[in-house]
Amino acid sequence: xxxxxxxxxxxxxxxxxxxxxxxxxxxxxxxxxxxxxxxxxxxxxxxxxxxxxxxxxxxxxxxxxxxxxxxxxxxxxxxxxxxxxxxxxxxxxxxxxxxxxxxxxxxxxxxxxxxxxxxxxxxxxxxxxxxxxxxxxxxxxxxxxxxxxxxxxxxxxxxxxxxxxxxxxxxxxxxxxxxxxxxxxxxxxxxxxxxxxxxxxxxxxxxxxxxxxxxxxxxxxxxxxxxxxxxxxxxxxxxxxxxxxxxxxxxxxxxxxxxxxxxxxxxxxxxxxxxxxxxxxxxxxxx
Ligand SMILES: C[S@@+](CC[C@H](N)C(=O)[O-])C[C@H]1O[C@@H](n2cnc3c(N)ncnc32)[C@H](O)[C@@H]1O
Numbered sequence: 326x327x328x329x330x331x332x333x334x335x336x337x338x339x340x341x342x343x344x345x346x347x348x349x350x351x352x353x354x355x356x357x358x359x360x361x362x363x364x365x366x367x368x369x370x371x372x373x374x375x376x377x378x379x380x381x382x383x384x385x386x387x388x389x390x391x392x393x394x395x396x397x398x399x400x401x402x403x404x405x406x407x408x409x410x411x412x413x414x415x416x417x418x419x420x421x422x423x424x425x426x427x428x429x430x431x432x433x434x435x436x437x438x439x440x441x442x443x444x445x446x447x448x449x450x451x452x453x454x455x456x457x458x459x460x461x462x463x464x465x466x467x468x469x470x471x472x473x474x475x476x477x478x479x480x481x482x483x484x485x486x487x488x489x490x491x492x493x494x495x496x497x498x499x500x501x502x503x504x505x506x507x508x509x510x511x512x513x514x515x516x517x518x519x520x521x522x523x524x525x526x527x528x529x530x531x532x533x534x535x536x537x538x539x540x541x542x543x544x545x546x547x548x549x550x551x552x553x554x555x556x557x558x559x560x561x562x563x564x565x566x567x568x569x570x571x572x573x574x575x576x577x578x579x580x581x582x583x584x585x586x587x588x589x590x591x592x593x594x595x596x597x598x599x600x601x602x603x604x605x606x607x608x609x610x611x612x
Pocket of ligand 1: 343347352356386387388389390392393407408409410413432433434435450451452453454455456
């Protein structure tokens with residue numbers, strides 16, 4: 326659980342581990358890789374269908390190097406991009422050159438600098454991956470709820486509990502490089518905590534679908550939808566070639582769409598995406 330200092334900074338293992346991982350610099354191009362392109366394409370499909378009409382005010386919390394913020398700004402929205410990593414904020418500033426419509430700053434999803442009920446939608450695509458403690462995840466969700474207007478959609482991404490085994494061990498055969506990985510995966514399937522395998526390895530928290538839904542609801546948000554983002558695309562060894570062919574590409578996306586809400590398959594793909602909503606304001610009692 327986080328320990329906040331008087332100067333507003335925080336010390337906890339989640340921040341230290343995330344910093345060690347992102348300091349290696351792999352996040353800037355992640356969404357350009359074949360599986361990242363499926364993740365981005367499917368996410369904007371779900372988010373784009375439910376965003377309010379532009380120009381709306383959208384908070385991209387844990388926005389990383391800013392790919393979704395730039396997409397939102399290109400659609401005419403005003404964006405508050407916030408991320409825990411100064412390097413990601415700097416990346417967005419330096420590559421996009423203070424993009425019009427986007428304000429960016431370092432902030433922790435658990436303690437945001439944005440006013441109550443000030444945004445029309447929230448993207449929370451990343452912070453829950455890194456918060457080990459349930460209380461911290463609930464705090465990040467509660468902050469998303471606090472800053473969003475009544476009725477606003479809140480999009481929440483999580484890593485599936487089975488991604489380390491299916492993607493890491495089975496597909497990427499990481500046991501060859503990290504002898505401890507199989508034991509770590511056995512353990513994390515019980516408690517969700519992906520512990521570091523080496524300094525700077527990816528680590529954090531992986532959700533079961535029902536657990537993600539329960540956490541979002543406990544934070545006071547209503548869950549409208551919960552989908553698997555990539556489906557089985559992560560397991561295709563020739564994904565890059567398929568994405569280069571218009572027919573094959575459409576089959577990859579159509580297959581992910583076709584199974585996205587099948588309850589038995591929700592945890593199969595690497596990412597879960599929940600569409601939540603801030604409850605509408607109760608009608609004023611005039612008696
Ligand atoms: C895997 S990246 C995802 C970036 C982007 N949203 C995307 O979906 O491609 C996760 C991001 O969450 C950020 N993050 C992790 N913990 C956070 C926290 N407590 N508050 C704000 N951002 C956080 C990380 O710095 C990182 O940029």
